[in-house]
Amino acid sequence: MPASTNHLVVTARKFALPAALAGSFALGAAFFVGNGGVHAAAFTASPLDDHNVSALTALDQAMESVASRVTPAVVNIAVTSKGQQHDTADSDDPQQGLPPGFAQFFGGRGVPQPPQTEHGIGSGVIISPDGYIITNGHVVDGATQIKVTLNDRRVLTGKLVGTDKLTDLAVVKVNASDLPSIAWGDSSKLQPGQTVLAFGSPFGYFQFSVTRGIVSAVDRPNPYSDDPRKPGGFIQTDAAINPGNSGGALVNSHGELVGINTFIISNNGSFAGAGFAIPSQIVRSTAEQLMKNGKVDHGYLGISLNDVTPANAHFFNLQQASGAIISQVSPDSPASTAGLHTGDVISQINGKKIPNGSALQVAVSQITPGTNISLEVFRDGKPMTVNLVVGKFQKNTDVADNEDGNRPQSGKLGLAVSDLTPDVKQEINAPDQLHGVVVQNVRPASPAEDAGLQPGDVILEVDRRPTSSASQFVDQVHQSASGKDLLLLVWSKGNASYRTIHPASQNG
Template identity: 65%
Template sequence: MSFETNKLVGKAGRLAVPAGAAVALVLTAGMFFHHNGVHAAMASPAPMDDNSVSSLVALDSAVEAVAARVTPAVVNVAVTSRGSSEHEVGEEQEQGQEGGQGQIQGLPPGFAQFFGQGPQGMQRPQQPQIEHGIGSGIIISPDGYIVTNNHVVDGAVQIKVTLHDRRVMNAKLIGVDKLTDLAVIKVDAKDLPSIAWGDSTKLKPGQTVLAFGSPFGYFQFSVTRGIVSAVDRPNPYRDDPRKPGGYIQTDAAINPGNSGGALVNARGELVGINTFIISNSGSFAGAGFAIPSQIVRATTEQLIKTGSVHHGYLGISMNDVTPENASFFNLKEATGAIVAQVTPDSPASQAGLKSGDVIDELNGQKVVNGGALQVAVSEDTPGTQITLGILRNGSPQTLTLKVGEFHKDAEVASNGDSAGPQKGKLGLAVAELTPDVRQQLHIPSEMKGVAIQSVRPASPADEASLAPGDVILEVNRHPVVSAEQFVNEAHANPAGKDLLLLVWSQGGASYRVIHPDAGNQSGM
């Protein structure tokens, strides 16, 4: 489960230790008693000399230097926003019921009309609930431009920024980009400490990074140290496959309130913006994620210049090439991006890109996976001409096209991989795409295939993330136009051999590899 890191879930009091308890521990450790009186404690060992710990001392000094350089540019972002009044209404209703006769308990006679219900049962107008949120930000220019997350300032009616010198200033919202979850705000100031940009494309797993921010909203200007756990992590959100991935994963502690804070490299350069954690508890569990500076810099520069962001798009859905699907596309290496769906009248469609093509080069540079291609395309200015190197049934070709402009209702290059091993029977039932089914599932009239009617729990179909309402378009690269054809194609697949399905789900198509059980081929 993903958690946005400005959601506050902790209490500072839980971390407090009474001062008296600490004193008692010191006294107990410092002496002991027996019948002859008080004796001095055993002598403590001498501290280690500098030569013995020179490497650790040097590491500490380096980290201290980086922290001292970056911390003045870190800010705390406090947001006041208007939230939903549903929670407030619910509380009032409960209180009214407890008080009997629709009145709130504990109010003097005649005062109830001011707190919900009057003598004639009149309800006071419901006011929007005021919500307060805490996040972090980083100053990127001396004249007061600050980068943070969109989800930190979303719906804000007031934004206040606390600088490192404890000054509190009102901030103006310059612009937001919901697709990348980034925002730029500005304070009216000059000669502020700022941070230098770093190159996130040069990050390697194992490199030291520091995370800055305000964990839990209480502990402003905190710094944690860790390493880069991984790079180019895909977008974990299932709500919109068009959101670019490329996230930096780190074990530097990131907690609620750290959203919008800086992730810096050993040189003190900004390489990422902390944005979410994956945790069952809502607090840090060793996996924090940051938006790479490659995306942050391009987005913020557009926001500062125009107040909005124009993302490039191709009009395709993609899968990564993997060892298990490479053979279906006559590929020798498990690298590249498989085109799963092409949007009609999109730049990709006009250039002749087809479902099943494998994109292995962008402007002469190797495409490692769909996520890398997606990030690169989304950063391109609409109208930019690019060259794609593709493999069509194993044969290399080159296509030239102009990048289109992403709109909210259009398809951007998206990475729709499903992860995890699948074993066992198919475990699904399909149905024809009747007019009623198309209307219910919002399936375009030109789309051909079969709808998944049911999926058996713990089956290969379930483990491949197939779900009722998905549409199967192809089996082993063969288009499917009826339920009968799908069953025939699946039964014709050799016992124990994987099947490759092209599946349309939630507005995008992706390839799924299914591992059926060799001992059970009689049913779906």
Template identity: 40%
Template sequence: MKSRKLWAALAAAGIIGGSGFMAYQVSYAGIPAHVELNNKTVPLFNNPPGAPMQTAAVGGPNFAAIVKQFGATVVHINVRGETKSTDAPDMSQVPPQLRNSPFFQFFQQFQNQQPREVPTEGLGSGFIISSDGLILTNAHVVKGAKSVMVTLTDHRSYKAKVLGYDTKTDIAVVKIPATNLPTIRVGNPANLEPGDWVLAIGSPYGFYNTVTSGIVSAKSRSLPDDDMVPFIQTDVAVNPGNSGGPLFNTKGEVVGINSQIFTQTGAFEGLSFAIPINVAVTVAKEIIQSGHVEHAKLGIAVQTVSQQLANSFGLQTPRGALVANVAKGSPAAKAGLKAGDIILSVNSEPVNDSADLPMMIGLMRPGQPVKLGVWSNHRESTITATLGSFSGNTLVADAGGSTEGGHGLGLEVRPLKPTEEQQADVHHGLLVENVTGPAEQAGVQSGDILLAVDGKPVDSIDQVRTILKKAGKTVALLIQRGNNRIFVPVEMG
């Protein structure tokens, strides 16, 4: 299978990253109607009472009415910055047998050239959330920009100030010195259903106020390196320059911010992703009031619960997030969570997959108590943890799926030596010296450390044998490889 790439619909391609704003926390609290800015109360958005926008009775929604009423709330963003570059050729690609060539020696002198700052430009979209010039867009549009220019639909242009951005959720707020501007109306992404019509307005490739439409393809998508955002997936045509633009529902309400596309070419191929507006607004409020955002953390690494792992832990259906590792001194450790526990719910909200957990935790407040429904030792219980503050380390990581095996286990192990325990930073476990059969097929390798079987820590071969005698057809091996831990299901037969 050919590799695939997630492209942030790059509005600011080539812009060098700046120091930015620190840290970050958001929550799913209600959407604010006002914020405090410069000791003034500033209204956000435009949510007047009254009948919702009418849609066409036949032939789909009336997109023209939406564009006519709210098109002027969408802006074009042009950014300028600098990136380090050198004209030196890449000599690392020269085959070793040619490196004694006089041509190689001639060109090698250019390798010592110092990189120079090269001007770069990028473009994107945004939309107005307050009549006095507050604009919402993507963090990747403005991050590291030396200057930001905003152009309205009436062709007025303003130099914008970046109030702040949050790279974890890809949200940024900029402000222009203008008043009496039209503002968008906020919708509720929870009311969206797959198959609903949606509409995007933006500046793909610099074509101002381009209108495209499609349907909601799926909700709560988790994307690589963006595990805090439950993306709305659509088939709306989104291309570089659409980043930061609004996604409207058929009532003319903004339900998301167009942020990324899934593509092999860099252009639209039918898969686009938008940040839900309730996530964006909560982040924006933090940025407007303090210039930064803080995200909460639990301090665990998790993986998907496959059917084999569910069988191993006595869980009837494969659901929840399996705890593979608990950071020392973390909120999870203080609450009593341990490797082998399965988190089934957060504040009574079900955790259907491991990808749900970082979204739920990361969008809460540090210091907030959270009730976790946990499956442990073949029974469910509730524990309370007080969330910490995310500092840039891994919050929750999905360590991947599983591999089916055959009959038997196929492991040769021995107790760890004190020096090996010290190097691996563990206090128990067995060193895997040889792997055959099902364990090998499941991905276990020589040099791995076996820490637990079916959630029970092991220090000796006898402990492993005792656990296996009582095990079912599938056992879950907690394996440490380097600094990473993962549960590996192995079918015994």
């Protein structure tokens, strides 16, 4: 018997009754002795009165009231779309383009595969009585037909008004009037622990479902790797969200729309306690622009950002670990024109405190291009004010490739680097003006891997000092004090970011 289990048994024995006495108590609870012999006692638990469960019944009634108000404004969206046509002769995968489960029956190459009809199901929320519906962009992506099922079971044809890929939001219109709609809430007031309800059609079959949970966290950063410029600010909740809930409503205890359910993080693709919603402060402004113009023009400064953390604040001479660090300034951008530099730390925008890079990214993306703004900035620990005009966002399509090789090594970091030659720049699609060293190899389980470095990344600075060759980089790393953190400025996939790295104690 394990020691811990034995301890529990011993502890329990301290409070045990003698066996005979305990037995009599046990019998007394189930039987009584009468003139006719031993009879079983009849016992039925009576229900608790309202006074004893008043708090629970009040909570139930409140949730029922919220659900009854919100559910009529939630819709099911069924989409028909056409997949991409594939020619297996131009693909490394001879089964590419076949429906799931059918690839095993085909083995030939060079056979064009016709576009496949695809069906998808998601959710949406009516935001105006005249039939405007907000949903996720990925729900209606590539749609050739949209069918909207209302809560009263009417099925209407939907028309796509517009999609905003940056926020993954879309607006659909149905030809109807006097529809139940939902009131907007203020997502900026949400706090962890606050009760929220999630509405939608999980798995597409369980329409008009509602789940209850809490706000697990707010202002979660963007987890997508396809475009780092996508704003974050996501609401995290443990209210059950599953495939099919995308585009559904997340509401507060007043029944106000505070978010649009958009994705989950899970090992198996189903609910695992971590669902995420786009906050209403983003949803509302995006929906209004889509309804008015059919598209969204996002604000743009031309900078890449990092969060100020306790680990990197001292590198920028900051007293507080708060703000957004500029890790890259695009040429000919509003930020460049205004004189912002790499290493500047933005603490406020128009007088509003900026706690991290995600908050600044969200704020700027919602500003109309052409708007004048004021930024409070720390440069090497000294405060300054920068005024500029917000530009218009344009998608950057540059992509970096990976490359391996045997190059100068830094054992303290666990990576190999090489000079960034013109040929290497061309291979990784790096701009001509970029200067640094390219990462060729990253050792598994090394400090470099822990910091997220990958082959094809370009290291621009070490501890705020430029690095221009592989040998210089290795010297800079070796010159740092043993056990001291390093701050690397790393260019990756078109964007630069600061990485705090914790070197190993070895040399080499």
